[in-house]
Ligand SMILES: Nc1ncnc2c1ncn2[C@@H]1O[C@H](COP(=O)(O)OP(=O)(O)OP(=O)(O)O)[C@@H](O)[C@H]1O
């Protein structure tokens with residue numbers, strides 16, 4: 001079942017077109033990725049869905065009903081963890097949650113229950129009394145997500161939740177979000193890290209300068225790439241003659257002892273290895289790189305995902 005649909009959303013800021021006819025639909029319970037570089041329009045989309053911004057034209061529907069920013073019942077279904085951390089630094093984790101919980105209209109037992117729940121999800125129960133200013137980047141991020149969970153939304157919008165976060169906290173955030181998905185929550189996740197989209201998302205929308213370029217599963221998206229592989233190897237004994245004959249397998253680039261081969265369509269791994277053996281090539285560190293979303297983005301736009 002579709003939980004959220006956007007149709008022809010447009011938004012401009014002065015002369016900047018942030019969203020241009022953006023249409024997509026998100027399945028209930030899915031992990032939906034918005035993958036795009038800086039300025040693609042990811043935050044603009046999330047801010048419109050959460051009612052912090054109004055689109056110039058186009059419409060949004062939540063569970064089949066037009067999304068109205070003034071409809072409180074609809075608002076309760078959506079939680080936004082914003083890109084820029086929105087917490088009171090002087091206050092403790094617990095007090096932050098309490099304040100935001102009250103903003104969502106929670107009180108009494110329900111409020112304390114949700115505080116416990118949010119602290120647990122964010123793995124911050126033990127640090128509940130510490131002021132946010134003493135937290136690491138990762139802890140702040142986790143609390144920033146926890147705040148959005150106070151009213152137990154059906155859809156959680158997470159805007160670049162891993163920027164400036166150490167790898168351990170990053171994994172903790174992934175675990176948290178995946179377990180929320182297990183519980184049936186729909187996660188909308190924006191990132192410019194293609195590894196994250198590949199690892200987490202059921203559906204990925206590739207977005208650039210306000211437009212959706214492609215939407216699909218990782219597999220369907222990657223099918224669009226030319227069928228070539230990248231093979232990397234190192235060889236101290238590499239000479240120019242080797243490199244030249246290598247090129248019968250594809251396009252070769254050499255940098256010192258490192259070699260990169262972008263294979264032809266008719267490439268066969270077995271004949272390649274036989275050839276390296278016949279040549280007596282003393283190559284090590286063989287690595288066969290999978291085609292990635294990074295390659296697809298480059299293929300679609302001619303530029304790198306990460307500037
Ligand atoms: N409040 C605003 N005023 C003026 N321009 C804005 C505003 N918000 C966004 N923009 C512009 O709209 C475009 C889309 O911005 P948006 O923040 O949605 O991109 P993003 O994909 O979230 O990028 P990032 O990865 O850097 O967060 C950009 O060109 C940005 O400069």
Ligand SMILES: [Mg+2]
Pocket residue numbers: 042043044083159160
């Ligand atoms: Mg953004």
